[in-house]
Amino acid sequence: MSANSFDARSTLQVGDESYEIFRLDKVEGSARLPYSLKVLLENLLRTEDGANITADHIRALGTWDSQAQPSQEIQFTPARVIMQDFTGVPCVVDLATMREAVKELGGDPAKINPLAPAELVIDHSVIADKFGTPDSFKQNVELEYGRNRERYQFLRWGQTAFDEFKVVPPGTGIVHQVNIEHLARVVMVRDGKAYPDTLVGTDSHTTMVNGLGVLGWGVGGIEAEAAMLGQPVSMLIPRVVGFKLTGELPTGTTATDLVLTITEMLRKHGVVGKFVEFYGEGVAKTSLANRATIGNMSPEFGSTAAIFPIDEETINYLRLTGRSEQQIALVEAYAKEQGLWLDPNAEPDYSEKLELDLSTVVPSIAGPKRPQDRIVLSQAAAQFNTDVLNYVDNGSTDAAEGTQASPVDEASVESFPASDAPAYGHQENGAGAPQHSAVVPGPGPSNPVTVTAADGTTYTLDHGAVTVAAITSCTNTSNPYVMVAAALVAKKAVEKGLTRKPWVKTTLAPGSKVVMDYYEKAGLTPYLDKLGFNLVGYGCTTCIGNSGPLPEEVSKAVNDNDLAVVSVLSGNRNFEGRINPDVKMNYLASPPLVVAYAIAGSMKVDITKDALGTDQDGNPVYLKDIWPSESEVNDVVANAIGEDMFAKSYSDVFAGDAQWQSLPIPTGDTFEWDAESTYVRKPPYFEGMGLEPEPVKDITGARVLAKLGDSVTTDHISPAGAIKADTPAGKYLTEHGVQRRDFNSYGSRRGNHEVMIRGTFANIRLRNQIAPGTEGGYTRDFTQEGGPVSFIYDAAQNYQAAGVPLVVLAGKEYGSGSSRDWAAKGTALLGVKAVIAESFERIHRSNLIGMGVLPLQFPEGASAESLGLTGEETFSITGVTELNEGRTPRTVKVTTDTGVEFDAVVRIDTPGEADYYRNGGILQYVLRSLIRK
Structure with a gap:
């Protein structure tokens, strides 16, 4: 029940139905706010409790200074949670484990139950083994069920054991398309209230629903679990970038060309941690399908969200996709009543502005390894002849030793207009990283x-x-x-x-x-x-x-x-x-x-x-x-x-076919773990956990597990693809009687922490600078004389046995890419206590804190290289214990046994994140909170 300090509670009549709403115009300053912040403002009005969400928080949003740097923390309560199966399975595993932990600590297991609608779409498990024949689909589905039977049984158990949890079975569609075509409400109705549909999702491309005017973004699975259990998402009121669209796309161009152009522009401008909001007369001429395509690529720009307001195009799409007439009428009435309807001539108060004339978009592709590296189609063949030179020398995939992918130094890269084709090419940017420059004429290297x-x-x-x-x-x-x-x-x-x-x-x-x-x-x-x-x-x-x-x-x-x-x-x-x-x-x-x-x-x-x-x-x-x-x-x-x-497609979307319905499932509030399972195992997160957290400690005598370059993605940290037989994960599966043909993928094995720990930092393209000349999951093990090259997993086990904590050193954009919680879970379970990077991507930094790993940033302008760090040093990090006093230190002191010393910036950005870190992680914090209730 809202405290309703602003007397915002009101009634909206739509046809024969009456809904309780919270009026935005009751808050002074709300009219000038960008669309996305209006959605957040309504969220605070409706959930105001006088403690976590106060009148001061609401006023802070109403008086938002668009030019200020984010500093005001608010608590955002998403209306629902959406998941896909790769990230959803470990979520349900964690919920099942939490039920047992609550029971062991004397609490009620039933308290571990989603308090908001949670929907999971199984879409990441089908592999294109068979292709090019009429029965390819049938064969691939059969292989999918054969490989994933244990996982699917587990998800079917979750659907019966947890209230408000629904599963869309295999062979239905991709989570984000199912979301925009069926699951998204645009305006939610619950307990007589009408309010904006908002969500968090366990996939970074959750932002696709932004095209419908629904505010939501990708979070790690651990944050999603907390949201399901009623925990608000702690966040700073963000800067909002207004992106004005004018004109129309020229004939011969596609939505893909448009989105690659926008991706390039925004990545160069710098929008990490910001909302992007589209406005202007060009929005009305942008189809809903194109809006969804643009919203989908928000993680590729680096923004938290990339949203379009509601307008007639939204309404037409809802009608096309079979939403009820009452729902459609409600969406239109609510949006107009609350000032959420698009005004093509409006200029809301934005922090920064960009503009794109749609008529300047030209046919494009992007590659060869990052979505923001757009190439004008007419230059693609010539550009390939340049880029391939980085790939034909002994299999090396990058000219610079230890670099993961060509980084973007957002402050120093010029932004070329979309039509400026000749400006595209490999050149050195301010970070000294290879970017597109003058292309090499001629046929390029050949080896027929x-x-x-x-x-x-x-x-x-x-x-x-x-x-x-x-x-x-x-x-x-x-x-x-x-x-x-x-x-x-x-x-x-x-x-x-x-x-x-x-x-x-x-x-x-x-x-x-x-x-x-x-x-x-x-x-x-x-x-x-x-x-x-x-x-x-x-x-x-x-x-x-x-x-x-x-x-x-x-x-x-x-x-x-x-x-x-x-x-x-x-x-x-x-x-x-x-x-x-x-x-x-x-x-x-x-x-x-x-x-x-x-x-x-x-x-x-x-x-x-x-x-x-x-x-x-x-x-x-x-x-x-x-x-x-x-x-x-x-x-x-x-x-x-x-x-x-x-x-027809969505008439009974949660029922599934006969194959799904015939899967046998266990019953009961707690899951019956199978000791022989190689897919679903009880993780160790809560072992030995007490009702009160242990005090935070400084980190001493730490060794470097990995020293990495720029743009290390969550794919590098926790790959989703094939498991090689000669790796620790492959050996584990072999030892447990799994034939190589049945290894499946890392993504499908995310319910088994034993596989995932062994797969952490195991990407075949990872280049760990401590072990030069290697590619893959290798490091040097300094528990042994001379520090021989070893698998990262094996070295980590030796370090843990010796009681040696670990750190990771990295460059810019550490953790970019998918919202992959296993990239943080695996890091934590390997014994890594801190990651020191030049900069972090938003979701991964948050996930590290959620797993009790301390994210630290090198001082401005400094890096491992500039400080002379080789990765062979022993590290100590002091000042962390200030967190025990209820304060978050701005910096901590990092020293090495070789005499290097610097003040690292502590990237615990909100008080909520500090609470998670003090508790050893977000799940431990939530568990203790629920038991105390």
Whole structure:
């Protein structure tokens, strides 16, 4: 019950229904606020309790100074939580473990129960093993159930054991598309109240729902669990970047080109930790599908959220996707009543502003290893010839030793306009990191290899061969315009007699069943099938690393000859080692360009001017010959997509098919752990935990587990893809009787901490500077004489046995990428007590604190290199104990046995985070709080 200090409680009548609302206009200053902060303001008004959320917090938001640096902490209470299965399984494992811990401490296990709606969509587990045949989908689903039976049984138990927890079964769609098409309410109704739909999600691309005007973002699984259990999210009122859109997209460009342009602009501007909000007359001309695509890529800019206000386009989309007329009427009435409806001429008070004329957007791709590295399509072939030089020298994937991926120094990189194609190229930025500069003319390096296919035919494979062409991921498969464009490219290509190259693995993994419905209705499926883009599954597949193996002969040729082959995917992530272990270079592209590259077969082909192939009469066929017009795409979208498709697909979305319903499940409030399971095991987080936390201690005698470069992603720290047999994780599975063919992926094994600890820092592309010349999960073990090179897991076990704490040293943007809680969980369980980096990505820094790991930042302008740190030193960190006095120190003293000394900035940013750290982690804090109630 709100304290209602501002007398904001009121009533809204919509048709025959009456709703309680909290009026924003009761707070002075609310009218000038950006849309996103108005949503936060309503949240505070409704949840004001006089203790955690006070009238002063509400006033602070009403009087927000757009130019000030964030300093005011508020408590945000999301209306719901959304999860996918990779991150959701460990969430449910933790909840099940918390129930047992409460019981052991004398509390009531039933208190561990979601207090807000929590929905999990199983979308990350399907692997594109089979492709290019009519029964690829059926075979992949069977393999998925075979591999994941234990996990799915566990999730079915969770659905019965926890109130307010629902599971969308496999083979339905991708979480973010299911969210915008069905789960998102836009305006929530609960206990007679109407209020903005808000959420946190265990996937960084939760921000896709921002396109609907729903405020939400990705958090680690541990934060999501706390939110499910009624804990508000502690945050600072952020700076809000206004991004003005004007004009319209030119013919021939797609939503993908737009989002890659925006990603480049915002990453260069610097928006980490900020909200981005789109406004201006161009918003009204931006389709909901395109808005969702832009919102989806928020993690790639680095922003917390990237939101669009509600308007007529939102209403039309809700109607198309089958929401009830009463719900649609409520959304419109509520938004207009509360000042949340788009005014194209309004200029809210923003902290910073950018502007993009949509007419300047040009066809683009991004790569070869970061989504913000946009390449104008006409420059792509020439740029490849430059970039491949970093990949053909002894398999090295970066010119600088120890660098994980080319970093962006946001303060020093010039922002080029989207139309300024010649400005694109590799140049040294202020951080001394390789960026795109002048391209190398000529054909580039070559190492042609003759390959014999399974059917006896031969072909030549070389650097730049497109070995994976995947229409995949939430970003683009939710957008009917680019999906229809891809199918029309396939249709025109087939009609001209074009085929995909024989070395290309082609896959189609839509975000929902609706996509295949409108393909069928439009008669486009046969053309995609003819090019090998058969349905492989409804899931993330390639974008999450579940691309499946390349054909054996292709894989052998690539590895035997150290070929730098590429993937082209319509996804949002192209980090090193993520897509496929055989593929070094990865490019993001729109779905129609994915089809075009499958036909061209090589990144060396300039698809803007070179022929893709020849027609039946031997005439060259160019991209322009098979590219659909805007009117062709719009006609198909208008005629082939209807409300009935969404109603049919989502009529009983939580029920699942017979295979799902037949899974046997245990019953009871607490889970019956199977000691033989290699998928789901009880984690050790609460072992020996008392009702009161132990005092925080300084860190002394610590050794460095890893010294890493810039842009180390959560993929580098905790990979989601394949498990290699000769690694600690592979050996563990082998020892437990798992055949290599049944290893599955790290992502699917996240319910087993034993696998995940062994997989931490095990990415095949990780370069630990303590162990130069190695690539993968290696370090030096200084518990042994001479510090021999060892697996990181094995060394960590030796350090723990010797009672030696560990630290990690890193560069800029540490922990960028997915909101992967295992990147923090694994770090903590290896015995790492602190991470000292030049800068952190928001979610991972928060997750480290949530696991009791101290995030520290080098002094401004300093780095491990500038301080002369090699990673061989012994470290002490003092001043941490000030936290025991209820204060958070601004800095702590770091000293080494070699005489290096500096003051590290403590990145515990809010009082709430300090509480989590004092308790040893967020779950321990929540558990103790619930027992005391």
